[in-house]
Amino acid sequence: MARTKIDYGIDLGTTNSAISRMESGEAKIIKISGLDDTMPSCVAYNKKGVLVGKNAFGAHGSEQDLRLSRDIEPNAFIEFKRTMGTDKKYFSSNLGKDLSSEELSAEVLKTLKSFVTDEAVNAVVITVPAAFKNNQIDATRRAAKLSGFEHAEVLQEPVAAAMAYGLDNKKKDGFWLVFDFGGGTFDAALLKVEDGIMKVADTEGDNYLGGKNLDLAVVDEIIIPHIQENFSIDDILSNDYSKSNYREALKRYAEELKNELSFKSEFNLYKEGQATRLDDNGEEIEIDLTVTQAELETVLSPIFQKAVDISIKLLERNNLKGSSLDSLILVGGPTFSPIIRKMLEKQICKPDTTVDPMTVVSKGAALYASTVEISDDIKEQTRDKSKIQIEIGHEASTVELEEFVTLKILTDKTEGTIPEKVFAEIARSDKAWSSGKVEINEIGEVIETQLIEGKTNSFEVTLFDDKGNILESEPKEFTIIQGIGGLNSMQGLTLNWGIEIKKRETGKIEFRQVSGLEQNKSLPATGTANGLKTQKQIRPGMDSDFIKIPLYQGEHGADGTRAIYNEHVYDIIISGADLPALLPDNSDVDLTISIDKSQKVSIQAYFPYLDHTSEIEVPTDTVQSVETNWLSNEIRKAKGSIEELKEEGIQEDKVQKIESEINELERKFDNSKNDVDGKQEVLTNLRKTLKNIDELSETTEWPKLEEELKEEFYRLEKANKDLGNDRSTQVVNQLRNQLEEVLKSQDIKLGKALAEEIHSVFFQMTLVYQLINFIRQHNQHFGSYHWKDSNRARQLLNEGLQQIGENPNTDDLHPIVVDLINLLPNDERPSGDDSVLVG
Template sequence: MARTKIDYGIDLGTTNSAISRMENGEPTIKKLPQKDTMASCVAFNKKGILVGDKAYAAYRSEKEAALSKKTENNAFIEFKRTMGTDKKYFSPHFGSELSSEELSAEILKNLKSFITDENFSSIVITVPAAFKTNQIDATRRAGKLAGFDHVEVLQEPVAASMAYGLESNKKDGFWLVFDFGGGTFDAALLKVEEGIMKVLDTEGDNYLGGKNLDFAIVDEILLPHIKENFSIDNILNNEDTKTQYREALKSFAEELKNELSFKDTYNLYKEDRCGIDDDGEEIEIDITVSQSEIEKALAPIFQKSIDISQKLLARKNINGSNLESLILVGGPTFSPVLRKMLEAQICKPDTSADPMTVVSKGAALYASTVDVSEEVKEQTRDKTKIQLEIANESSTVETEEFVPIKILADKTEGEIPEKVFAEVTRSDKAWSSGKVEINTIGDVVEIQLNEGKTNIFEVVLFDDKGNTLESEPSSFSVIQGISGIGSMQTLPYNFGIEIKQKSTGKIVFSQVKGLEKNKSFPVVGIRNGLKTQNQIRPGMDSDFIKIPLYQGEHASDGTRAIYNEHVYDVIITGNDLPALLPENSEVELTVNINKSQEIDVQVYFPYLDHTSEIKVDKDKVQSVETSWLANEIRKAKGSVVELKQDGNSDNTKLQKIEVELEQLEKSFENNKNDVDGKQEVLTNLRKSLKSIDELSETTEWPKLEEALKEEFYRLEEANRDLGNGKTTQVVNQFRSQLEEVIKTKDVKIGNVLLEEISMFFFKLTEIYQFIGMIKGFNENFEDYSWNDSNRARQLVNNGIRNISENPDKEELRQILISLYDMIPDTERPSDDGGLVTG
């Protein structure tokens, strides 16, 4: 029978991956003999492709061989960290370049091949909670390339908490999921009340994981040991050979890391294939490493993950002592170094769940609650059977539930008896509903649930003579003991747009209401109050409005847009509009994000009563130019120098930023040729730049005070000429607010007030712009090829008369619209398009 729920979940990991399936109500790992997971590695040889552990063996051999001779790369790992980027992996054996999603698709195909007893085309694939939109899109593309028709994504910490929650007897309190994987780190804080789970907040780092631990061992233990015994300056002074040598030593570092997860000391001895030093001598590695030495190398990396977790807890005013459970996920969490640090700084971890399989199992659990797509249903539907719609809850904390069941006559090709009865029986045979008559309208069956497990129910149909009838589906399941599965995934970032502040001229990130971090999917965001900077002429591709969409971290509203993650540019040109859209027209933005984090946008123009529908591109990839990034680091360091010269008093913060920039520069030097490494540097640089901006605000007040006074006096003068009682009341309110801001010297509130004063001035003087346009047409009338010159002349004269008597803004607006309709597109005056203002 075709499955009506997805039922399959894949943990697509950086270093290891796994697939699980729901079997008899239990999430079950489908595995290789003696092994729950397989290596996330792809290799090519002259005969074909290797995937998994055999590929990883080839990878290790290739890298170790590279220590002593120049080799070609035909084996690849950790491509999850470059998902959504322009990184390409070239294999001479394959004869072509592959993207990260193409390599990931090979992992997915191999996992799919573990299932030999049925065909399936729907899957849930897990992603880090901190994955950006382009990385999620790339994951979905990998699923499609692997042959899946229906791909849903699920955040990894959410998957882990589902599997843990079903098996744990802890049904209340705060849980912290600590997910330290091979390439990424996520922390998720959940609140659980009587089994109902809700994600309160998440925090993470897409470039913090086991890879960082391995390179820390290379840089802090292996390279110093080799430098002490051999001459390798020529290797390290060349960027290409240094990168290759560090990568080659990484497999030795991984061996050390894994062995010291279970031992107090470990001797790493490699007598050959370790390379040739500058003097032509064969390099040999013979080093015994203790727990204290490995701790010294790894602790700074682990500390970053703990700092992220503590930041998350502090944001919600929660201490480690308040946690009911600290759930470990990912291979590196086996490290005794990490577990000791967690116990000392947060609380003792709960080790009841297997860190290596809990995500895959949770993905299968979630998959058992998600319907396969209508497209897949139609492909697999057996219409000779009576088709049913069973609208059961997928999970619940109740022991009784009502389940509506109805016949889908339009989906059934076989004969449907006049009377049809359904009997629902729990799989343990301890409960049955008895026969209940159903029809195309439907009826409700009350079911009884066993506690703390997945309950499977069989549905059998009968005619009025007691004969059984074939139906589809013929079973359903309900998870008892946890609830809220459908709404557990939350928006991992604040979602906003880039706007130009009229008051300051700054290009900033502006939050879209409804798309705040931690909102449960699906979400809808609305942003009103936007204005066009220039007129948009119909049919003119050169006239455009641009609304860039961004993802921002916590407290990102008002920060410089470039310090956040760009998602997509919504661009609407004159070709998309039915008529002239004047300068300063209102724009209303609606952004929809579904539970699989797919985005679509509507832009409404009240002046035209027109809506533009935009589907956000799902094929965007990121690129970080090496020279640009080097320059950005230099500029950041220069900003710190300027802050010192301006007499910034917060020396502690300045020193912290200086240390951060020094570390970033060192990391950049080690990763100039590594897309993954440069992405990591950029992510952390943005955080430092935000801190620099915050400090800059303390030296900004004198300039802001002058701008506020100048803008307010300009508004007062305009109000004397054009205002009325209502506008005077508003101006007086602004005067009171200005006096208060000057007293407190609050830069943020001051900038908001400056923007509000500027916007009100613009609105008050809008009629001046219409007057200027009418006069322009009058003075240059003969320069235009009017399609009705007499009518145009009449309209311009009416406009001039309106101006001379008692200017009316709406009358002038209508005159201008009519005039624009009478000019050829090529002759219509235009300014460059640009950002909306707000």
């Protein structure tokens, strides 16, 4: 059967994965080896080849047993989803080479695809965490391509879960919260539902919070302390490589403890034969540990609490409480834990347990896939042109009980004979409704279909000639989902997109949000950033002359924060080689950034002076890396900032909370110096803590800001007295009135804005004198500079000196100074990155 819709959905999970497809209007799980709904996301390599799934997980377990006795090179891998889009490599000694996260994920995808035995699968929808960054989404697409899928769309996991839940649920209005706690990531998604039309209102998440964190908490706080009480293992724990291996191997026992204590009040973990590693004194290590439910809850609750706090923060941001929710939907294996279910019921509301947390995402992905057209390339490959080709047009989903469908014969796609008259009949799969025979042609005909409420309605199309004979045709089927609306706009941006700019008034480098690409904007989305200025001239054909546009993704409240606190996506470089003519300094640049439904990014940079547009495609093969020494230094600097807060006497309780967060991050960093995933987790949380430090620092800003305002205004008054005129005096008087109001209100935000305005007026008033000083200084010390063209430099300086003698203004001297700067080598130019745009 030639499919026109993708119809296949895959939940590519950190711990487990699943595949579903649409069959007769229903999303059905494809059984793994005919037995299981899900498959472990595990890949192992032996001397004969590759193992994936349950067999690979068995090999991984055997390997972890060996790791408990000695350090070995692994050949079985799990949890590689957490390192998607990074430079992490997994070395297999049996293969003798490194493997990327995408290559390992591709093996999982290929294996899932192999369980479809009745047709070739070349298109799929793959789910990703809502909090996935752009490079992680790109990495998922690369994995799909490596696994042989010619067309792959991505869908956010909470959206998939909400679709599967919403179709069968009678609640068609209100707010739903998807609580998606997986093996490696956590997402909270708030959906607003009106008359069955779903819209993601807001999202929040953590790419490094999941079941892995639960296991490591049990290892670090229960199992290893027990071993340390009875044995000496300092040598193991002092070596980063051995420590990482040992913690990883002990995670199996943590999983066993969690599972057993889900239904027992206590459990004895006894390991003798497998835990044969010798301690520092040569004794064989034995584990004989009894743990109670209460002890386990003490360890796991702080991890789960992070997810609950994220959810509460999301609700509060939208002026909601747990009692405002109509549904709390659980997704992910860890949500089976009675600990988290009890916490959610107490702190938010009672969860809805009507869907299977393990399969709901895969089924939702298949539902969504049934609404997505297969790419034209695949359609052409699979057409049987001997059959009459038709085009079926309809809404993929609706909240109405009737839907118009258009049928049209594609004469240019059909090689067989088409009768003079062709009739079509649409019949619903339950045989309770049919359209009767309607004549169709290459122009098209509209037929009104009747839908069953709250179902995925499947229809079959049959063609006849005028004698009633059935004609071979394709496609033969289509589906319309009744009860869910707004599928095309359900997916939105989960992060704010922006660029790094130098703020014109202060010179501060910051994250500037792009208008139209704010968090929660529906996809596809287009954003613009206008009013940007170049800092230097760009000469045509010169690669050394360039504009740099750093592209970032930022979380809620990112606008105006330090750019480095956000996720860097890509540095867009536009050089003189890309421009048709000279672009003067201070030229306008208008950016248009487009993000399609699958979150692929393209950019247009328009230069009004040249009437030229540069087209830029953001590459999809970038990876992130975190350098260990750099991260260690950033933690050290954060601790220094905390000491400064203490000295300034800021609220002690808040400082202590941040200090505790930094100490916890430092502990995690010490445990994961050899682990890319662990370092990414530390960096993500460090950025959040640094933002909190900045916010606390602002609470002590008023005394400093008050002093700065008075000094800046005094300087402006003096400059106006020496250099001003009637017009400038009027501006200064207006600023004086504003200053008096700000000093009364002690409003920091207004004070900062006023300080910038005073600085800007002073700068403009004194700019001509700064230019005069530049020319005089470089004339006086002419021989100490390494001019690229000394004759041209001398000529410009002479011209500048002549202008100075004729009472010049800024416009007379500015071009001369710019040309002089361009004749200086980079290390002798005035400081500052002049390739970044000014805004």
